[in-house]
Amino acid sequence: MKFKLPKRIAFHVSATAVMLAMITAPLNVMAADSSSDRPWMNKSLSADQRTELLLKEMTLDEKIDFVTGKVNNYYGFYNNGNDRLGIPALQMADGPAGVRIANPDVQDKKSTALPAPIALAATWDTKAASEYGGLIGNEAWNTTHNVVLGPGMDIARFPWGERNFESLGEDPLLQSKMAVDYIKGIQKSPVIATAKHFILNNQETQRFTIDAQASERALQEIYLRPFDAAVNEADIGAAMCSFNQVDGIPACQSAAMMNDILKKQMGFKGFVMSDYGANMSTVESANAGLDLETPGEPFGKWGKNLLTAVQDGKVSEERLNDMVSRMLDQMFAKGLFDKPAQNKQIPAAEHGETARELAEEGMVLLKNDNAQLPLKAGSLKSIAVIGPDADNSSAAGGGSSLVNPTYTVSPLEGIKKRAGKNVTVQYEAGTDPIQAGDILPGPSAVPSDLLTTSADSDENGLHAEYWTNTSLEGTPSLERTDKQVDTNYGFYNYEGFNASSPKVQSTPTTFNGKMSARWTGAISAPSTGDYTLTLTSLGSGKLYLDDKLLIDNQGTSMSTTKAQVNLKAGEKHTVKIEYRTDSPQQERNGYGMQVRFGWEAPDHAVDANMQKAIDLAKKSDVAVVVTRTYDSEGNTDTSTLDLPNNQDTLIRKVAEVNPHTIVVNMSGRPVQMNTWDKDVKGIVQAWFAGQEQGNAIARVLFGDVNPSGKLPVTFPVDENTTPVTDEAQFPGKDGVSKYNDDIYVGYKGYDKAGLEVEYPFGYGLSYTTFDYRNLKVQAKNNNGSHGKGNNKKANGEPNVQVDLNLRNTGKVTGSEVVQVYAGKLPGVESASKNLAGFAKVELKPGKQQRVSIQLDPKAFSYWDEKQDKWVTPSGKVAVYVGSSSRDVKLQGSVTLP
Template identity: 65%
Template sequence: MKKKPKMKFKLIMLTLILSLMVTPFSALAAETSQPWMNKSLSAKERANLLLEKMTLEEKVSFVTGNLNNFYGFYNEGLERLGIPALTMADGPAGVRIANPDIQDKKSTALPAPIALAATWDEKAAKTYGELIGNEAFNTTHNVVLGPGLDIARFPWGERNFESLGEDQLLQSKLAVPYVNGIQSYPVMATAKHFLLNNQETERFTINSVASERAIQEVYARPFADVIQKADLSSVMCSFNEVNGTSACENETLLSDILKKQIGFEGFVMSDYGANYTTAESANAGLDLETPGAPNGHWEEKLLKAVKEGQVSEKQIDDMVSRVLTEMFSKGLFDQPVQNNLIPAEEHGEVAREIAEQSMVLMKNEKNALPLDKDALDSIAVIGPDADNASAAGGGSSLVIPTYTVSPLEGIKNYAGEDTKVTYAPGSDPISAGDILPGPSAVPSSLLSPGGNGKESGLKGEYWTNLHFEGEPYLTRTDNQVNFNLGFYNYDGLNAQSPKLPKTPGEFNREMSARWTGAIAAPETGEYVLSLSSLGTGKLYLDGKLLIDNESKKLVTDQKTVSLEKGEKHQVRIEYSTGEAGDAQDFGAMIRFGWEPPKDAIDQKMQEAVNLAKKSDVAVVVTHTYDSEGYVDNNSLDLPNNQAQLIEKVSEANPNTIVVQMSGRAVQMDWQDDVPAIVQAWFAGQEQGNAIANVLFGEVNPSGKLPITFPVDELNTPVSDEIQFPGVEGISEYSEGVFTGYKGYEKEGIKPAFAFGHGLSYTTFDYKNVKAKAKTKGKNKDTEITVDLNVRNTGDVTGSEVVQVYAGKLPAKVDTPAKQLAGFKKVELKPGKQQRVKITLDAKAFSYWDEKSDQWVMPSGKVPIYVGSSSEDIRLVGSVHIR
């Protein structure tokens, strides 16, 4: 009986020995027929061996991307030579899975990149990147289209949520570990968008005009750092023009700066549809055309250009070699992608921890936070979407989460059964329509569609033609007339609340619609009614034409009318994407808006106010809709009357806490009305639990603002029309290197909340600062360091981000009065002190000299500012650069 196990063991060992003997021979056979599969060779050597076996036709096809699968972005690879396809996924805020056959398109929805930036934590950035790399690889993707390294130039930028902030050093410090995290798996990271892709308004055509110095010091800086410090695989060029030449055919950008000066050895891919030429883009330095135009500009056209001598085969070889080398370097040949189920709970916990670190305690008077659940009998949770987890950035960054936790759910879970938690929306749900300019949409509770029912809203009739011809394709009741279709309405690209109706894709281009019903004012007074539209829009009140819009651009017109409380007036709105032009390209854009008298509030808002009155504390959860697309709303107002909601709720209950969820700055005229504000960003799928943990003190907030919050849109360094949206298709970067907080300081503009601002439930003391500079190494590089003592002087453990700013340089050019030069996040227990040493960024003490085309570090004395924000300076010193 005892011999059988031994025999079994011998058989197992024999099988293992035979397999070990056979495997090398099979591998050797493969390497003989395909020598580039020899792992002992360098990535460059392997790429060169493979390149020799490719025909010209295969090379051109390889660098021409295509959609070989409706659900994903690819270049097809080449089966004959064993080249795997590049399977790409949008990725700045998680892995966006397009194929429904892959895990139901679900992955971990991480906090938005702007939230990651608010952590000021390099370890968090590495963890963030590692999770994305892990999920990309395990959902069949080997290329991630992220991180986004576009500087948040405008506080109202609709794509700021994808950015890592307004400062180039903060971006660089976080982007390097982010990219290293992604590429720790057999996955290639793609930094985007190169370059000056800083607005959505006219993003396909705008000519971004900036100085060489601004490009080098600010906008190209994060790209340079991830190339030089993280072995970045790919860079994506943008749609816009840069100094008069399209970015994807801009030789100065792609060849001179990116490849020669910075030393980028990876490959440049176009944004989808951003390549407009054949020979011009190939010769300028574009290496891979991604799908876009119906037939693209490469493939057969590029092959013809090579045969006619417009593009050399040497240039084609360089393109192919760059892509292949990165594929070998990152393991794409040796470790094929897999489809393994994502560990939802485990990865959700990572998302929650990053969200908790990102939340910024903007204000906390009289220790209104943290909340003590044992001392509270009732909590009113108020906000249009506080009961669902729809607060997320839209567009290509939108991730379908594995699960969600709403703010209401998170607060209920933490408060427990002994505390009564109730909910009122206070306003209508936030939608893509709220990106449009103009006053907030008329609340649904003021509108009625007619008939005998008590339904709110207007009757909507939709046609798939321009002139209301035939029977309507769709008839329904719409709560509001507040629509932004086209790109914003494609499946998977819109972050709409589940409370909103889904509009069929048939209306995403050419369409017409009519809304009819009645409006009744909540109070007697003067009301401003408005219509924002692109195409042709008409507003009739009691049968009379009140507003008539017809425009190739998005416009807002408004009229003041006198209305009596409760008196119904007939409303008719007629809209067509029209023959006026551009509306058909972008999709329907229309909003029926209002500006009410100060004390006029609608029924939903009144219900929220009543709930707040009878509760111990009110938590108002607000949010914006931010998305890639066609429009930047340069108003910083909260949409759908949320500012008024905060004002009225805080009047009813002085214990009102505001939790603001957005990917950009918002105007806070109401900040003096409330004792506490938490900036929670778009916090990912665990947003509810993260918010609750911060509100109740389970987590001590440590986030710091990565962008400046201005008082309003008129008081910023980029408020001139020539800067945004631009004049006659040109956006002048006239602020130069004085982006963000540097511009506010230069112009003497006082912000509402400064760059780097963020409070804590404890306090910190700074002492004994010392700054010194010394030369080191063969190249005589200057190393500048700052040392200081930091003590936790409060009662709870907390983390502080110590920020160091370099002052004005003794230079012949104008330099910022303060520029971030270094930072470090430290955690301290109550009463504990730590000596903190921070090595500063040498480029914060340098400038780009346009005459010599190089960095210059001037000699002389430079002020050093150490503090808790760009405004909250605790210690001042200086350093002498020799």
């Protein structure tokens, strides 16, 4: 299907997002030729030499064309190759959770859907990261792509971030270690990896305009660290600058960020591309260090404009040559000239197995009371599988990273298969399916089985009428039955953004901009009591009950209005909801319909669908409740950590009737668990687990796999108990987000504020147990021998190592992640714990291993803003070893000179 984005939305599609179905233009590659007329094709020359030879042959027009990206409304983003000179086109595939193919002529647009990057981070295993990246690089090259837009290296600054599922966690060291091997894995193939998004791209709310302001120390110690590692340890080929501003300057025209920090301080030799449509200038961005403009309305500023700027001397030809050279050098160095991308069928079964293994390793066992897990099929007769999308194989993060999988396995399928023929496995949804509307704030949507299309109808849902004007005038352009009023259109109503909710009916994109809607029908309460009906909307909304105006929500900004009513069980009341996209924010930003008809019910009120799930749980030996969130790239972050669409209530009600209730949570971010944590026996954080999600979940539940994942982010008690609770921090005031949590990001902030958490950073249980003993902390001198006088490397960095004994004291083979934290630095404002190193160790029952971990020098240093460099203070620093940031098993210290 071809479509054109609405005028105000077109430029909002990020290069990571590429709503236009990303793929590739023709390769335009001539056969390798080392003859005298193309000496740059001589493979015996260095990449620099080949680049220099080719650059001399390029005309001014060819250089301009080369650095100006192109877009085809169907095939996506690329830059032009050059037939005359044999330059291949850069053909880009979205990432970072797999290769997003948009060309229907390439393997039916299917590739391996890997677990979300946050699940990879939960493995704490750099070998897994290498395998993950290696699969992506291989599939990119074999599906006609030579550039992957990943990994995502944006720190998960706060727990409710809608794009946290693409992140590698909240800690810069963990993220750096995982990203380095991920990148190396990609670039084993003739494919360029792209570090994104540079820099301070940490929220979706106002992400196209927000001005992110962080101290230089926070920038250097937290947010730049993964990018520095990608440059200096992984030789990454490309970086992508972001939409947001940094200190009042758009990131893609910030010379301080691109030239001074990325290219000079870090020594980045690759090229910087803009996020999709994020380049807002010609001269400013070119001179600030942008090397490749990706297209997007209305900000396409290069092409003829850049040519004129060079001819007028506003952008030097030397700068243009630098842009071209950076791109060509990486293309030569990474093999793009010599090994053109191809269309070779990827091995679905083999790569699916890899996806499953990665998913299994990243799953985190959060709770296991009375050894409820692993399940034993031989002693079970029945299992209730419950949850709105437990039968859905497509639970994944939405947006640019959503992959069209080669095949899928739902949790229900996986559990049925693993349980075997002698165990009865039955399914009930319990609640309505999860969808993009669930990102909106406010109470959960009214369940569909409480609604009917009219007072005398038995059809569930409300009768909906849609107009393409904001006045509900004329003949409706669309009429249908909507199960719930829980919608979030505009940015989310495109291919790739709604595909993770296949149970929800699609809506024509004509309603993504200006529109109005009316829903009519009836509501009946499941039991008598006081109910709170709510209307959450951006844009004005009115709720009528029995023809009386109950709620009038102005909706100039996203808000929720409530009204309490007393309803009698089974008694029908007519409902009418009228909605318009008339908020100034919608007009300015092109947002579509955002509205939810919600409720807050008394505890005894249970709708019919939920009652079916409760009844099934009551008669089953074990109840497995599979929950999920809707996480997606978009234009807003959720504001709550509650499970959406009444799932919290579902868990509590099921646990009341079945003492053997297990929750499997599929999300890309933390969720609030304290309202039901104590009621259930087991919790598995499964993340978005990729196309083999069902088999991976089943193998963990039944003990075929001993869970070894550890949390890469802190799970807070609730959204009000985090280091980022001030409006100035998020979403920001007057378009400015103040990073005044400073260096205290994630667990460091929770510790500083003394906040209770539900599950700490680094936490994760196992089906076995481990014993830590005999800690030794030592400093080494420059030649690697031990010494007291000089414990710094030649470059002045601390050189600290810890050794300890780790023993498996349980009955099954398992892996433990040994975590080492440096304590507070002497005489310097610093965190009480700072991750300094880790190692994942697998041990058989009863076996012991001496574990040695070289610690990160920066854990014993800080960025001195006056000296503009890393400085190591003198004095004694505590060293903590444990199984999470709040579970210290051993403690030692090291003295810095």
